[in-house]
Amino acid sequence: MAKITFIEHNNIEHVAEFEAGTTLMQLAVTNAVPGIDGDCGGECACGTCHMIVDQQWFDKTGEIADDEEQMLSMTPERAGTSRLGCQVKITEAMDGMRVYLPEFQM
Amino acid sequence: MANKSQQVTVIVGGGHAAGALLAALLQGRYPHEVVLVGEEPHPPYQRPPLSKHYLAGEVEQESLYLKPRSLYDNAGYQLRLGVRVEQIDRDSKTVKLSDHSMIRYDHLVLATGSQVRRLTSPGAELKGIYYLHDIADADALREALVPGKRLVIVGGGFVGLEVAASAVKKGVSVTVLEAAERLMQRVTGPEMSAFFCARHRDAGVEVRLDTGVTGFETGDHGRVAGVRLANGDTVPADIVLVSIGVIPDTALAEAAGLACDGGILVDEFTRTDDPAILAIGDCTRHRNLFFEDRLRLESVANAVDQARTAAAILMGEDKPYDSVPWFWSNQYDIRLQMVGLSQGHDQRVMRGSPADKGFAVFYLRDGRVIAVDAVNLPIAFMVGKQLVQRRQAVSPDVLSDPHTDLKSLL
Ligand SMILES: Cc1cc2nc3c(=O)[nH]c(=O)nc-3n(C[C@H](O)[C@H](O)[C@H](O)COP(=O)(O)OP(=O)(O)OC[C@H]3O[C@@H](n4cnc5c(N)ncnc54)[C@H](O)[C@@H]3O)c2cc1C
Ligand code: FES
Numbered sequence: 001m002a003k004i005t006f007i008e009h010n011n012i013e014h015v016a017e018f019e020a021g022t023t024l025m026q027l028a029v030t031n032a033v034p035g036i037d038g039d040c041g042g043e044c045a046c047g048t049c050h051m052i053v054d055q056q057w058f059d060k061t062g063e064i065a066d067d068e069e070q071m072l073s074m075t076p077e078r079a080g081t082s083r084l085g086c087q088v089k090i091t092e093a094m095d096g097m098r099v100y101l102p103e104f105q106m
Numbered sequence: 107m108a109n110k111s112q113q114v115t116v117i118v119g120g121g122h123a124a125g126a127l128l129a130a131l132l133q134g135r136y137p138h139e140v141v142l143v144g145e146e147p148h149p150p151y152q153r154p155p156l157s158k159h160y161l162a163g164e165v166e167q168e169s170l171y172l173k174p175r176s177l178y179d180n181a182g183y184q185l186r187l188g189v190r191v192e193q194i195d196r197d198s199k200t201v202k203l204s205d206h207s208m209i210r211y212d213h214l215v216l217a218t219g220s221q222v223r224r225l226t227s228p229g230a231e232l233k234g235i236y237y238l239h240d241i242a243d244a245d246a247l248r249e250a251l252v253p254g255k256r257l258v259i260v261g262g263g264f265v266g267l268e269v270a271a272s273a274v275k276k277g278v279s280v281t282v283l284e285a286a287e288r289l290m291q292r293v294t295g296p297e298m299s300a301f302f303c304a305r306h307r308d309a310g311v312e313v314r315l316d317t318g319v320t321g322f323e324t325g326d327h328g329r330v331a332g333v334r335l336a337n338g339d340t341v342p343a344d345i346v347l348v349s350i351g352v353i354p355d356t357a358l359a360e361a362a363g364l365a366c367d368g369g370i371l372v373d374e375f376t377r378t379d380d381p382a383i384l385a386i387g388d389c390t391r392h393r394n395l396f397f398e399d400r401l402r403l404e405s406v407a408n409a410v411d412q413a414r415t416a417a418a419i420l421m422g423e424d425k426p427y428d429s430v431p432w433f434w435s436n437q438y439d440i441r442l443q444m445v446g447l448s449q450g451h452d453q454r455v456m457r458g459s460p461a462d463k464g465f466a467v468f469y470l471r472d473g474r475v476i477a478v479d480a481v482n483l484p485i486a487f488m489v490g491k492q493l494v495q496r497r498q499a500v501s502p503d504v505l506s507d508p509h510t511d512l513k514s515l516l
Contacts, residue, residue: 026169029172029173030173030174030177032129032132032133032173032177034133037129037410039406039407039410040154040406040434041152041154041155041406043434043436043441044441044484045434045441045443045484046407046432046434047488067482067484070483070484070485071484071485071488073485073488073513074485074488074489074492074513106488
């Protein structure tokens, strides 16, 4: 099974097995990864699914659309490889990816 | 989880608020016994897609569930689904269920939500008249929305308009009847109402404002054939959706003698007037530190924020609920994000216009931003959230000037 590792701000790791087609937010929520709320259910409307993708994997996560960029620009712990988890569709190429979680969400 | 102590927390209702409460308890590794009693056969799920992607057939039922059921099972939290709580006995601290079993509680959390407001006008019982509140309703409506059928929607609020957008995309002919002089009147300003009205009409939806409904015409086999209007006209219909708002479900709380007044009355910690009972979500009217008034809200944001406050109380932490209300809606390619409450504003300021890719309306009172409605302009929503939280005074010229960077206001 392909896996993605979520790392909390206190370095606790959560390994989640995935099937391509869901989003990073859904994967985190269905695996009870703490700190990812996903309150709007993936509508890019709440900003509670902020994640920071490991630099090496960032180019696998696809383009950031303008609306996502606007939401991200106001997230408190914005980093160069920040994404809204609900806007990243998981592909097979993400097997082994590492994703860091901020301390706070919106 | 081994070694549970004997404390029992019972949650009544299995909707979004109850689901968010379970999620927060899971996250906090709440060590006590938790039993959720939910009338619907589903684990806690999200309702917003019921009028949007789910109705349009774009997502599966499983994807509505807030968490897979196995997560609750693994944590030892019990879900008793398809059963109602019929009665609360506060003296013995027990609840009585529809299957005649009893559960003793140390803490009780009421998350009974709301029920759709129903019409009682002549013909309201005919076949082909639908309401939309749960998965079963959405399944039935989805099946009825066949291309070429005529759908008449009574009520031009969020749910009605979202269904209109989903249905017209499927090739259903759609008419929206709104009793007020504009759409979504209760929650937004005239500019937004006019914008949404124009977009629906462009998409082929017939929108009739100032249009009251007095009853329904009977067709063959007890099916609805039309909607009768206050002005004497009849609008022919194969399917009718009535979406005229919801009523908080307070029956259980009232019968138990808890203070209710248009919602179960709770303070900023979700506490009712019984120290053993909390209440969260659509069923409550809460003291809001931010608005200095009791508020009843029907939104996911309110349900999850109150759930997190209740979870904190159960885990021995007092964190008042003081979030600014917010809401979203999707219709066509429009994402509306709203923050704050615009009632009582004395000035509206437009940033951009409906002709632009995105625009926003700022609502001010005494020069301070009290609410923002943003259409495809998330930055206005995000900055607006901060402005409203801080009750910040901002010059209208600055808000409307497309050259000011909104972020620079913070
Ligand atoms: C079609 C639709 C679209 C929506 N879209 C949006 C949106 O875009 N954005 C947004 O913010 N909000 C939206 N909402 C509102 C949002 O879904 C609600 O505010 C939210 O679900 C409230 O959660 P709740 O848990 O308080 O109540 P509910 O979700 O109503 O859950 C209450 C549950 O308790 C059960 N129950 C009641 N009494 C008992 C009892 N005695 N015993 C056992 N079980 C009981 C009920 O059967 C129900 O399942 C929408 C709602 C609908 C219906
Ligand atoms: S889940 Fe709401 S923005 Fe991603």
